[in-house]
Amino acid sequence: MGSDTHQVLAVSTMFTKDIFAYYGGKQKYGEKGSVNFARAFIVVVTAVAYVVALMTPESILSWQCRFAFSGFAAMSP
Numbered sequence: 001m002g003s004d005t006h007q008v009l010a011v012s013t014m015f016t017k018d019i020f021a022y023y024g025g026k027q028k029y030g031e032k033g034s035v036n037f038a039r040a041f042i043v044v045v046t047a048v049a050y051v052v053a054l055m056t057p058e059s060i061l062s063w064q065c066r067f068a069f070s071g072f073a074a075m076s077p
Contacts, residue, residue: 004049008042008046009042012041012045013038016041020034020037020038025037
């Protein structure tokens with residue numbers, strides 16, 4: 001598993017714990033609903049990343065060099 005997998009998992013966990021649970025999702029849907037929501041969010045984030053990767057006309061190396069730490073910067077808030 002690469003660092004991109006860890007970043008998607010971290011973003012999903014932060015979103016589920018900080019936003020979904022904060023607005024009452026965990027109380028309304030329970031623990032199982034919270035886990036299912038997190039899994040669905042991971043699929044959505046991965047699909048969006050895949051579409052962005054397909055639409056990028058540059059080579060993967062130049063894309064990687066330019067945005068190497070942008071995932072870590074996105075997790076900073």
